[in-house]
Amino acid sequence: MERTGQHFTLGNHTTLVEFILIGFSDVPNLQGFLFAIFLIIYIVILTGNSLIIMITNIDPSLQIPMYYFLRNFSFLEICYVSVTVPRLLADLCRQNRSISFLACAFQMYFFVTLGATECFILTAMAYDRYVAICNPLLYPVIMNHRLCMQLAAACWITGILVPIGLIYKIFSSHFCKSNELNHFFCDVPPVVQPVCGDTFMIEMLIYVIATIVVAVPFVLILASYGKIISTILKLPSATGRAKAFSTCSSHLMVVSLFFGSANIVYMEPKSTHSTGVDKYFSLFYTILIPMFNPIIYCLRNKDVMVALGKFLQFIQGSTKKQIVP
Template identity: 60%
Template sequence: MEYTGKMTDKNITIMKEFILLGFSDLPNFQGFLFAIILVIYICILLGNGLIIVITNVERALQTPMYYFLGNFSFVEICYTSVPLPRMLKNLWTQKRNISLISCAVQLCFFLILGVTESFLLAVMAYDRYVAICKPLYYPLIMNPKMCVQMVITSWLTGIPVIIGQTYHIFSMPFCGSNKLNYAFCDMPPLMKLACGDISGGKLFTYIDCLLFALIPLVLILYSYVRILRTILKLPSITGRSKAFSTCSSHLTVVGLFYGSGFIAYLQSKNSYSAGTDKIFSLFYIIVTPMVNPMIYSLRNKDFIEAMRKLFSKCIE
């Protein structure tokens, strides 16, 4: 444990590094956990990488829906690549220390990519809304320029606020131990170690959830309410089934992403459970990116056909 000094008459420690405990409470399973997480990480890279390749090379998939899906898969790769390599390194070397600067950088990029993912999910819901509720205007509204602008906006919107939030969190004093009972640097365990007046940090957290999680979620739900009303008016059962099919994959990913994220971030300090929180943190950095390719590919006939064509060309 490294310190630069202590403030007079206060139990406040100025830290140079944190210790990421991760899964150190399972000493006999470190090798097993390393192998499992490594396999999952490779699956995430391959699965989402395949989506990016197919949506870019297959002409039949050169549509706004697949353009957004390709960008979403790219964000998933970046999102998991922020914590997982460090997590694997810690499991392999058993050295769990991380400098204050590295922790801040990891948290900042992790939150920025999480915000980007949240807004992209809202953009994808809007795309489905226009396609189903305003099909005649779809090519006009979802033109290439608009699609690019929506993706860029999703990437850039949260950056200023997240940088300010990260600065504020690491400007707070931390008390006592420098051990984070977590696998990577995230807000819940950092807020647990913060002391003194942390109301500003909590306020930032709630503002973050409101602006970058709740508002996109409300937009998603509003889009799907309008979509559901339109689908129920369709005279053809086949048409209803096809419309539901194109939306169900996206709704599944939304449920996985927001469900685990809200549980992890909105727990009160009194109900904070490190073990439960670690499980949910793994859920939203590993499970959702891993199942995303399966959810979108296995339930999409156009995507399956595109994969078949791509593999056929590779074999020839």
């Protein structure tokens, strides 16, 4: 048995042991600039989502199902970006951008798992808004703490289980093409491209999972908002309509951004994929959207803004007490 760089050679068979993530090495003069930009974005994502988790935990006025799901979503966002961005930052600082076969499989699994769970949580959030606006009198009864915990647990468990078959099928396949991936992380489309032979089963699994994770939740969310909008338009008061729309607008914006980008990447046929385009488009749904989410939820939600103001005043007051003897 002889090891040759990224492969083990045994007789006439070659087994891939690592991939090379090309990332943004095609723009060598921008490595330092990109590192600074992505680091700032990562810090903003961590800070913004951590603040949402803290204020929705400690503020009594935010102890309702809407913010329970928002806490879950914010925690997911932190985990989601942490699967890809730290590796991207490290690769921008070094020449060797290889990633082992096993590490690539784990990165893909956690990325798909967290992305799928986010889709399910967004669907649960849409159901919460549907009950709140279409059945306001029964809202406390239907959306009780037990149901919220069950919905969140179902989202997490389903997200964990859904990608297992796909990841196993991809990484048990034979790779005979270049081990270089024109991407900055082990996403599904670029890793499938070097697979040799018939990839029909893999593509079918991708479409089935994309349907379960993206298409079905998106249709359920659209159906929920169809009923929500119909109910809001029937409200007699303009103030009531405006208030009802404001409670949904931030969630609707996040859904549009997240599901729109996911549909483009994972529902297109493999033959239409361009790795160069996918790589830059992936920045949108892996880094930019997670950065916008806490901004959208804070700026477009008065309750969150008020709670954030009280939290910052509390921190400022505590700091002054520590400084003044």
